Amino acid sequence: AQSVSQHNHHVILSEAASLELGCNYSYGGTVNLFWYVQYPGQHLQLLLKYFSGDPLVKGIKGFEAEFIKSKFSFNLRKPSVQWSDTAEYFCAGRSGNTGKLIFGQGTTLQVKP
């Protein structure tokens, strides 16, 4: 079955630390991959997406992600986190153009000032 898994459930960092959140998917064929963020009390917002082309994708607020097909991975990175990055982060994927997004379990990021 298709699945998306996130390795870290809860991450605590100090401001200015570097961030990497893991995401792996388990299906083949054409894949579309996404990272969404949910700030406390708010709805999900798209951080970045990968459909095709350059495997290094840059998103909003200084986030980036790298699609590594051989590892079935799409890890999210940020060189220097800020307190305002405290949120829950979701990796999601789908096969081809179907509307069926599969979400990972989510990672709660807490950034200490």
Place this chain on the structure above:
Amino acid sequence: NAGVTQTPKFQVLKTGQSMTLQCAQDMNHNSMYWYRQDPGMGLRLIYYSASEGTTDKGEVPNGYNVSRLNKREFSLRLESAAPSQTSVYFCASSVSTGNEQFFGPGTRLTVL
């Protein structure tokens, strides 16, 4: 331009009661979706509508029904609520099923 709106924001039901969650989008999107979010499980797709007049089951459709009322509106109905349906429900929309999805603010539902 409000994006995706959902009503109500909060709801408490007793087991066996029914209710309808409303969702509307003003972005002229063709596709709409209903998800539920549970701790430690991410979001799971309940139903979706690829275009007006069509609906399809997602990952967890049991206990729910949907109606794509028109291009703007997509409602989710619980005919006989159960405690297992306590969750946060999100509606989303996209230009088509191949595009990124935009999410509403969510409805927090508690079934006692």
